[in-house]
Each structure stands twice: as C-alpha cells, then as structure tokens.
Amino acid sequence: MKKQAILTQSKLGLAIALALAGPFAYAQQQEQTSDTAIEEVVTTGARLQGSAAAVVEERKAQAFVADILGAEQISRTGDSDAAAALRRVTGLTLVDGKFIYVRGLGERYSSTQLNGASVPSPDPTRNVIPLDMFPASIIESMAVQKSYSPDMPANFGGGNVDIRTISIPTEETFEVSVGTGWNTNFSDDGLTYAGGDDDWLGKDDGTRALPQAMRDALARYQESINTASIASYEGISFAEAAAINRQLGASLNTQNEVYSKSLSPDIKGSLTYGNSYDTGHDVTFGFLAGVDYDNSWTNNEETEEVLGIANGETVVNQRSETRVTTQDVELSGILNFGIKVGDYHRLEASTIFLRNTADRVEQGGIETPNSIDETDLSYYDTDIRYEQRELLTNQIRGSHYFPQLAGFALDWQYADSRASRDAPGEIFYRQINNRDLGEGIGELAFQQTRTATTLQYQTLKDDAQDWRVDGELPWYVGDMEVLLKGGGQVSKKARSSFSRRYALSAEQVANEELVGVDYNDLFSDANILDDDFGLALYGAPTSTDPNYLAAQQIEAGYGMADVQLNSDWRISGGVRWEQYTQVAAQLDIRSMTMIGDIKEAGRVEDDLYGSLAVTYALNDEMQLRFGYGSTVVRPDLRELTEVIFVDPLTDFKVRGNSDLVTTDIDNFDVRWEWYLPSGENYSVAMFYKDLANPIEAVEAKGTDSDRVITFLNGQSGEVYGVEFEFLKDLTALTDGLFVSGNLTLSDSEISIANTGNVELTNNTRRMTGHSKYVTNLQLGYDSLNGEHSASLIYNVAGERIAFAGVKQGELGIDDAFEQPFHSLDLVYTFYPDFNSKVKFKVQNMLGEDVEIEQNGRLIQSRSVGTSFTLEYSYAF
Structure with a gap:
C-alpha cells in the first residue's frame, strides 16, 4: 500500500520487505518510515520468526486468502526449484515433478505469473509453464493466492502462483556456491549414446538437427521426400529418384548405438x-546479476502394463520393463537494474533466462501376451529423446507516487517473453526378441517393415506480451479508510508447433541382414x-501430423475497493471485465495454411467476474476471513486442435477436442487465523468450488495396446475440503526446536457422460489428480550459537486418479490410481563463520517408488532412489 492508505497494512508490507531483504523499491523507502514501524518488525527476532514468520506477516496483511513461501523457507527444506518447493504449501501437490495441483485441481486450474506478469510455456501439450524450470537460487518468494481478486486474471481455478525473483540489493552483495550429488540408483550402470555422452552444457551442437541438405x-x-514424390517432381526415373532418396537418408544422423556407462556425480553451482x-541529485541506482548451473542424472527402472478385457476377465495386453537414464542440464541467468528518482518514483528492468535440457534414453523389453493382433510376441525397444526448453523474459516496471494528487499511486509493467521447445532427432526402433516370454533377452532382430527405425523432429515456440497498469487512491471518510484501485491489462500469446517424422524402411532388406546386427x-x-542393400527413406505430411498455429488475446479492466471500516472489519471486492479471443487450428506444413474453416477455429468470449472478501478481527491476534469469487478456466491452446501429439511426460498419445467449452467456477473460502506475538501461528480454512462444464483428460478408444488421451467437458463438478496449518515453538523441550506443518482433507466429484469416442467405466467419480489428503510436516532445529540448523521434512499426498478407466464392450476397467508417495527428507546446514555455509541434504530417505495401480494390479512403477547432496556457499 502507498503511504498512509490503510496504514497498518503499509507498515506490514514494508516490514516484510525489509525482513526478507526484499525488493529494491521497498528497501529504498526505509528513509521515509519511522523508527517505531521498523522496531515492530525487528522485535519479532528469533530464527523461528525470521525463517517463517516474516512471510506469515505478509499473508496476514493480505485482503484475500493467500499463502507465502519465502527464500529462507525454501532453503530450509532444501528444494532446488519452484515446483518442489511449492509442494510444502498447504493444499498443494506436485505432479510429474513439474506441475502444481492446488486443492486437488489439475494444473489447468492453476495460473502462473512471474513478477506479476503472465509467461508462455514450452510444453507442447499444456499452456501452463513447468515450474521445475525456475531454480530456487533466483526466487525471493512465491505467493499462492487461493481466493480470487479482480486485479488477477479471471482464468483462476485452484489458485494463482506468482514467482517473485530476487531483486536489487540495498548494499553490495556477493554469493557463490558449489555442490555435488549422488543417487543410490547410480550404483547400476546408466544408458547413453554417441550423440549424448557427457554433454556438460546440454545444448545441441547441431548433430541432432535436420541437416541442411534435408531442409x-x-x-x-x-515436405515429401519419398522416392515416388522426387521422381514425379524432377521428371526422372524411379532409380534416379531412389539415389537422391538414399543420399538424403545418409545425411541424417543414424549413428546412435546405445551403450552402458557409469554415471558421474551431479555438479551444481x-x-x-x-x-x-x-x-547524487537524489538518484539511486542498483543492479543484481546471477547465474545458476546444474548438471544431474536420473537412472530409473520402470515397469508398465496395459490392461484389457478378454473372456470377461481382466488381462494384460502389454507389459514392459525398461531402464531410463536422463541427463538434465539447467542453466539460468538473471539481470536486474533499478533506479530511484526522488522519494516517489522508481523504475526496474529485469531479464530472466532459463534453459533446461533433457537427454533421455529408454531401453527394455515389451511383451504382448494377450494382444488380439500380436499374440505372445516379445520386443526390445530403444527410445532416444532429447529436448531443450528455454524461456527468455524481459520485464520493465515502474512505480510512482503523487502526494500532490491526494496520494494517488500508479504502477505499470510491460513484459515480453519467449518460450521454446526443440526436440530434434528423436529416435525409436523396435527389435523382435526371439525367445520365449519371461526368459530374458534372446537374439534380437530388426523388423522387415517400413518403420525399422523412426526419427522425429519437433519445434515449438510460444511468444507472449503482457501490458498492465494499476492505480491506487486513498480516501478517508471519518474513521474509515478506503483504498480505491483500478487498472487494465492486455495479454497476447502466439504459438506455433511443428513436427516432422521420417522412417528408414527395411522392407526390401534381406532377413539375414536384420538378425543379430x-x-x-x-x-x-x-x-x-547401397542400392542393392534395400534401405529407403520415407516421410511425407499427413492430415494427422501435430502441426498447428494458435493465438490468444485477453483484454481486461477492473475496479475494486479495500475498505477498513474500523479496527474490526475490512471489506475488499470488485469486478473484472475480460474479453477473451482465441484461435487454434491444424496447419498444413506444405502450404503453411490452416486446415479447415478459420471461423470455426476461433472463439470470442467476454464476461464480468466479481469477488468479495471480508476480514473480521476477533482481537489483535485472531481474524476471520470470508471470500467469494466468480472465475473461469478456459481450454488450452493445444486442446482445441484435433491432432494427435505424444505427451513427453506420460508418453501417451494426446488428441485435442475442438468442441471444448469454458469452465465456470464459483469459489467460496472461510479461514480462521491466529498469529501469536512469539511468531507461532495457527489457521483453519474451509473451501468449496462449484464447477460447470469442468474439463477432464480421459482415455479415448484406441488399440488394445495403446492409450490415446483426449479431453471432455463434464456436466458438473465440485471440490470441497478443510485445511489446517500451524507453526509451533518447542523450546519447552529444547532451545531452538520448532515444528510446522499443514494438513488438507478434501473430496471432489465430477460427472461426465459417455460419447461415441469415450466410454468411461465410472461416469461419476473423483476428479483426475485429486488427493483426499495432503500432509506436510517439518521438525526444525536452530542452535542458539547460530552455527547449526537442521530440518526433517515429511510430505505425502493421498492416492489420486492418474487416468480414468474405460469400457471394453460391456465390461469396464477401473480408474488407475497413483499411490501415496511418502517423502522424508533431511537438511542440515553448518555455518563455520559469518560468511560461509555448508549444506547436506538427503532426499527420499524411505526409498519410495512412484506407483500406479489399476484393477488391483500394479500397472506402472518407477524407481526413484535416495539422493545425497552436499553444497558449500560463501557470501558477503
């Protein structure tokens, strides 16, 4: 808040910024604030309060229900990225290590902002940016707002996550850290290939990309390089065209033999x-620059079964046992500049660069013991995938205060962001395993098929621009304090996605040449x-290729008021208007034109979305909150294009649905909060969400050994539950000991009707991804001499539906449930001197595996292992 408008909140906001070594803008206001206001924060004192209670103060001052996670709290739990850290927040669960589910609602029901601006996504099947891309080292705090306010985008379901990056310091600061890590799964050899061995930067050097001759x-x-197409275009003989075709095949990188290797320890810094x-001249200038690097390995054993119905019984149509080795390289950088002119004007500019590369090799046996068309066959599959995800965002923002205009304040921001995903040279080949089922690996033979090996090249670009302006004006009526706020926002996003797939055919290769090679x-x-050997290159566009263009624009304006009626009552609320325009259509890559009627591919919606929040102070320590918000969740860009795409996280084929409609949501919240002077706090919250036309990912009809996921609108849905949170000082047991935690108990229900393409076993069930309980506990210790700090952290979420079961004939297969993962981590920090810090982490101490069960069978499992990390940092 600016100046004296809602004075108590202003002091708290400043105090929090100071306590967290916060943004440059707030720090520069220290000169204007009385000693009394600063002393109110300093006296909160101990490490218990310093590590957690400072962000609790910000939560207490919020008009709407929110949870705040500060950098010190993230450090205590040892989480390396935003996704892992957010699972510690009440009611949040982590899925696939990348996406956050708020109050049991999938990632589509949560929005993400970076310093208050929308950001694009490099994920080909989701609009939501994977949160594992944000390393903890660049995060100052994260705010999870669970009740809607009009100054936020109306695309708000479970909540909004705002990632606030580190900002300008008030004095010279320098910090360097180095670390290493090891996982118990490293005791087994990993997999690699010639094109991906020990690439410390992770970035492709062009080896995997399409060669210029092919382009x-x-x-x-x-786009068609089949022999017949070349012959027709050039007007030459088939033999001459075949020679050109073979030259193109030889230009591709096909030297990718997989071999075993010992894995190196992780490296980070x-x-x-x-x-x-x-x-001078009343001008202050500041800057901050940072870089973060992490090179890590994962080495997992994975199993999977695809179930079916035969003779009235559940059978296994396909079974696989594979090893998956992935090298992840993360490189990020941040550069901030800030300038303060006089007491009331400041500008900041930020550039944030994030790059994550994953080089993945999967190899193992596939069996089809009960497949209708492939009875009792055994294969040995090899799948090599490389992907590079990048996000570059430039932000500039200003804040201005005009005392001569009755204390009017103006904030503005512009952000230009570009996300991309490059997946060149994905290689897959299948060999027949000539042995009886269950007897290991026999003699391997390539198949005499058109797709003896396939190579795929994918690119995705997602560009976004975000403009917003907010104005605030304090107004006093007797003892009542009113803060009027209004503003506007325009967000634009454009996405292009291209995929090319080629195959080397062995149809004309002699059988003896394919065995044991x-x-x-x-x-x-x-x-x-060799024109006598028989290999040939195939590749031509088809109507089902996952090439599409999409664009989205949101124009919004809002008005709201924050009214402090008296010392007991505070009322906040307002209305937001949004106009939403979107087009998403399949692309013909040959002519670079959209397929189908452009009018049918677009949609325009506009509506009003209101909210109301009431806070009642029971006394100086307790308060009650009531909140209501009307919001929507819209289909993703990708979900409206009816082409098939392979989800890089699940390996499932995903098909869009152009008939999807927007989900309307009514959100209700009640929360009781108790904040003690010692820094201890307790809260109990209840929530209810009523969803009209909720969107769910469901399994469509496919082959008996393949899964195809599509999207449907349900008729109705609801989510409801209760949340408990606490922070308790345990110095009565021993000095420096405290415990904190949270528990969420909830349930949900969705009703979805069957269609001609989707036949669900359970038309009324829990929502996909919803857990009935989520628990976080942390036992913390800080020595009185300040040299030692330790935390034992436990996290678990109840079973959740991974994907819904489908019918086969009159019989149905039950829903598949991901089982609870009991995560127990230990973080110990030693401070040998004022400037140095040594941190030791043990994660997944219980050695849990990720498991999914269906019809009483374990159909998916992935070994995780126990990881150990040692880091040293020096700062002044």
Whole structure:
C-alpha cells in the first residue's frame, strides 16, 4: 500500500520487505518510515520468526486468502526449484515433478505469473509453464493466492502462483556456491549414446538437427521426400529418384548405438553479485546479476502394463520393463537494474533466462501376451529423446507516487517473453526378441517393415506480451479508510508447433541382414547408399501430423475497493471485465495454411467476474476471513486442435477436442487465523468450488495396446475440503526446536457422460489428480550459537486418479490410481563463520517408488532412489 492508505497494512508490507531483504523499491523507502514501524518488525527476532514468520506477516496483511513461501523457507527444506518447493504449501501437490495441483485441481486450474506478469510455456501439450524450470537460487518468494481478486486474471481455478525473483540489493552483495550429488540408483550402470555422452552444457551442437541438405529437399519437394514424390517432381526415373532418396537418408544422423556407462556425480553451482549506488541529485541506482548451473542424472527402472478385457476377465495386453537414464542440464541467468528518482518514483528492468535440457534414453523389453493382433510376441525397444526448453523474459516496471494528487499511486509493467521447445532427432526402433516370454533377452532382430527405425523432429515456440497498469487512491471518510484501485491489462500469446517424422524402411532388406546386427552397422551410410542393400527413406505430411498455429488475446479492466471500516472489519471486492479471443487450428506444413474453416477455429468470449472478501478481527491476534469469487478456466491452446501429439511426460498419445467449452467456477473460502506475538501461528480454512462444464483428460478408444488421451467437458463438478496449518515453538523441550506443518482433507466429484469416442467405466467419480489428503510436516532445529540448523521434512499426498478407466464392450476397467508417495527428507546446514555455509541434504530417505495401480494390479512403477547432496556457499 502507498503511504498512509490503510496504514497498518503499509507498515506490514514494508516490514516484510525489509525482513526478507526484499525488493529494491521497498528497501529504498526505509528513509521515509519511522523508527517505531521498523522496531515492530525487528522485535519479532528469533530464527523461528525470521525463517517463517516474516512471510506469515505478509499473508496476514493480505485482503484475500493467500499463502507465502519465502527464500529462507525454501532453503530450509532444501528444494532446488519452484515446483518442489511449492509442494510444502498447504493444499498443494506436485505432479510429474513439474506441475502444481492446488486443492486437488489439475494444473489447468492453476495460473502462473512471474513478477506479476503472465509467461508462455514450452510444453507442447499444456499452456501452463513447468515450474521445475525456475531454480530456487533466483526466487525471493512465491505467493499462492487461493481466493480470487479482480486485479488477477479471471482464468483462476485452484489458485494463482506468482514467482517473485530476487531483486536489487540495498548494499553490495556477493554469493557463490558449489555442490555435488549422488543417487543410490547410480550404483547400476546408466544408458547413453554417441550423440549424448557427457554433454556438460546440454545444448545441441547441431548433430541432432535436420541437416541442411534435408531442409533444402523439404523445401524443394514440398515436405515429401519419398522416392515416388522426387521422381514425379524432377521428371526422372524411379532409380534416379531412389539415389537422391538414399543420399538424403545418409545425411541424417543414424549413428546412435546405445551403450552402458557409469554415471558421474551431479555438479551444481551459482554466482550472484549486486550493488547499489547513490549517484547524487537524489538518484539511486542498483543492479543484481546471477547465474545458476546444474548438471544431474536420473537412472530409473520402470515397469508398465496395459490392461484389457478378454473372456470377461481382466488381462494384460502389454507389459514392459525398461531402464531410463536422463541427463538434465539447467542453466539460468538473471539481470536486474533499478533506479530511484526522488522519494516517489522508481523504475526496474529485469531479464530472466532459463534453459533446461533433457537427454533421455529408454531401453527394455515389451511383451504382448494377450494382444488380439500380436499374440505372445516379445520386443526390445530403444527410445532416444532429447529436448531443450528455454524461456527468455524481459520485464520493465515502474512505480510512482503523487502526494500532490491526494496520494494517488500508479504502477505499470510491460513484459515480453519467449518460450521454446526443440526436440530434434528423436529416435525409436523396435527389435523382435526371439525367445520365449519371461526368459530374458534372446537374439534380437530388426523388423522387415517400413518403420525399422523412426526419427522425429519437433519445434515449438510460444511468444507472449503482457501490458498492465494499476492505480491506487486513498480516501478517508471519518474513521474509515478506503483504498480505491483500478487498472487494465492486455495479454497476447502466439504459438506455433511443428513436427516432422521420417522412417528408414527395411522392407526390401534381406532377413539375414536384420538378425543379430547392431543399430550403427545396419543403418550405416554405406548400407543406406547401397542400392542393392534395400534401405529407403520415407516421410511425407499427413492430415494427422501435430502441426498447428494458435493465438490468444485477453483484454481486461477492473475496479475494486479495500475498505477498513474500523479496527474490526475490512471489506475488499470488485469486478473484472475480460474479453477473451482465441484461435487454434491444424496447419498444413506444405502450404503453411490452416486446415479447415478459420471461423470455426476461433472463439470470442467476454464476461464480468466479481469477488468479495471480508476480514473480521476477533482481537489483535485472531481474524476471520470470508471470500467469494466468480472465475473461469478456459481450454488450452493445444486442446482445441484435433491432432494427435505424444505427451513427453506420460508418453501417451494426446488428441485435442475442438468442441471444448469454458469452465465456470464459483469459489467460496472461510479461514480462521491466529498469529501469536512469539511468531507461532495457527489457521483453519474451509473451501468449496462449484464447477460447470469442468474439463477432464480421459482415455479415448484406441488399440488394445495403446492409450490415446483426449479431453471432455463434464456436466458438473465440485471440490470441497478443510485445511489446517500451524507453526509451533518447542523450546519447552529444547532451545531452538520448532515444528510446522499443514494438513488438507478434501473430496471432489465430477460427472461426465459417455460419447461415441469415450466410454468411461465410472461416469461419476473423483476428479483426475485429486488427493483426499495432503500432509506436510517439518521438525526444525536452530542452535542458539547460530552455527547449526537442521530440518526433517515429511510430505505425502493421498492416492489420486492418474487416468480414468474405460469400457471394453460391456465390461469396464477401473480408474488407475497413483499411490501415496511418502517423502522424508533431511537438511542440515553448518555455518563455520559469518560468511560461509555448508549444506547436506538427503532426499527420499524411505526409498519410495512412484506407483500406479489399476484393477488391483500394479500397472506402472518407477524407481526413484535416495539422493545425497552436499553444497558449500560463501557470501558477503
């Protein structure tokens, strides 16, 4: 809050910023604030309060229900990225290590902002940005707002996550850290290949990409490089065209033989430097720069079964046992500049760069013991995938206060962001395993098929611009304090997605050449160029290729008021108007035109969305909150295009649905909060959400050994529950000991009717991804001499539906449930001197695995292992 408008809140906001070594803008206001206001914060004192209670003060001052997670709290739990840290927040669960479910609602029902601005996503099947892209080292705090306010986007279901990056320091600061890590799964050899061994930067050097010769040919032959297409275009003989085709096949990188290797320890490090300068003439300038690097490995054993119905019984149509090794390299950088002119005007500019690369190799046996068309066959599959995700965002924001205009304050921000995903050279090949089922690996033989090996090249670009302006004006009526606020926002997003898939055919290769041969030898340049050997390159666009263009624009304006009626009552609320325009259509890559009627591919909606929040102070320590909000959740860009895409996280084929409609949500919240002077706090909250036309991912009809996921609107849905949270000082047991935690108990229900393409076993059930309980507990210790700090952290979420069961004929397979994962972590920190810190972490101490059960069977499992991390940092 600006100046004296709602004075108590202003002091708290300033106090929190100071306590958290917060943004440059707030820190520079220290000169204007009385000693009394600062002393109110300083006296909260101990490490217990310093690590958690400071952000609790911000939560207490919020008009709407919110949870705040500060940098010190993230450090205590040892979480390395935003996604892992957010699972500690009340009612939040982590899915796939990347996405946050708020109050049991899937990632589509949560929105993400970066310093208050919307950001694009590099995920090909979701609009929501994967939160594992944000390393903890660049995060100052995260705010999870669970009740809707009009100054936020109306696309709000479970909640909104605002990631606030580190900002300008008030004095010179420098911090460097280095670390290493090891996982118990490293005791087994991992998998790698020639193109991906020990790439410490992770970035592709062009080896995996389409060669220039292939690009030129695609342009010349309108994307079809089959022999017949080349012959027709050039007017030459089939034999001459086949020679050109073989030259193109040889230009591709086909030397990707997989082999075993011992895995190296993880390596990580970060460096941050910043300073501020008083340049005179009432102008202060500051900057901060930081870089973060992490090179890590995962090595997992995975099993999967696909169930079916045969003779009235549940049978296994497909079974697999594979090893998956992934090298993840993360590189991020942040550069902030800030300038303060006089006492009332400031500007900040931020550039944030995030790059995550994953080099993944999966290899193992596949069996089809009961498949209708492939009875009792055994295969050995190899799947090599590389993806590079990047986010570059430039933000500039200003804040201005005009005392001569009755204390009017103006904030504005512009953000330009670009996200991309590049997945070049995805390689898959299947070999027949000539042995009886269950007897290990026999002699392997490539198949005499058109798709003896496939190579896929995918690119995605997501560009976003976000403009917003907010104005505040304090107004006093007797003892009543009123803060009027209004503003507008325009958000634009454009996405393009391209995918090309090629295959090397072995249809004309002699059978004896396919048995017991290595991949590199079979698909060598010599064999490809040999017109007598029989290899040929295939690739031409089809109507089902996952190529599409999409765009979205949201224009919004809002007005709201925050009224402090007296010392007991506070009422906040208002209305937001949004106009939503979106188009998403399949693309013909040959002509770069959209397929179908552009009018049918677009939609325009506009509506009003209101909210109301009431806070009643029972006394100086307790308060009650009541909240209501009317919001929506709209289909993702990708979900409206009816083409099939492979989800890189689940490996499921995903098909869009152009008939999806917007979900309307009524949100209700009640929360009781108790904040003690010692820093202890307790809260109990109840929530209810009524959803009209909720969107769910469901399994569509496919083959008996394949899963195809699509999206449907249900008729209705509801989510309701209760949340408990506490922070308790245990110095009565021993000095420096405290415990904190939270518990969420909830339930949900959704009703979805069957369609011709979807036949669900249970038309009324819990919502996908919803857990009936989520628990977080932390036992913390801080020595009185300040040299030692330790935390034992436990997290678990109840079973949740991974995907809904479907009918086969008159019989149905039950829903598949992901089982509870009991996470127990230990973090110990030693402070040898004022500037140094040594941190030791043990994660997944119980050695839990990720497991999914269906019809009483374990159908998916993934070993996680126990990881150990040691870090050293130095700061001044």
